Amino acid sequence: xxxxxxxxxxxxxxxxxxxxxxxxxxxxxxxxxxxxxxxxxxxxxxxxxxxxxxxxxxxxxxxxxxxxxxxxxxxxxxxxxxxxxxxxxx
Numbered sequence: 001x002x003x004x005x006x007x008x009x010x011x012x013x014x015x016x017x018x019x020x021x022x023x024x025x026x027x028x029x030x031x032x033x034x035x036x037x038x039x040x041x042x043x044x045x046x047x048x049x050x051x052x053x054x055x056x057x058x059x060x061x062x063x064x065x066x067x068x069x070x071x072x073x074x075x076x077x078x079x080x081x082x083x084x085x086x087x088x089x090x
Contacts, residue, residue, distance in 0.1 A: 015078060
């Protein structure tokens with residue numbers, strides 16, 4: 001379900017001429033997040049010397065990153081707000 005919702009936002013929210021770049025940016029950010037998550041886990045595992053399990057510090061680091069990251073202002077270039085778009089089928 002989250003993938004379907006993400007697809008709706010990526011394909012229906014931006015203007016027609018901006019869909020390709022929005023799609024590319026979305027996948028780039030998704031992959032950067034996965035790489036960053038793997039790097040955090042790798043560094044913490046190397047420091048602790050215990051390769052069997054992920055420690056509590058890893059989960060705390062991820063929670064801190066999510067809480068500290070600023071929310072995005074969801075408007076497109078025409079000034080339309082994401083909450084103003086009607087996604088119901090007609």
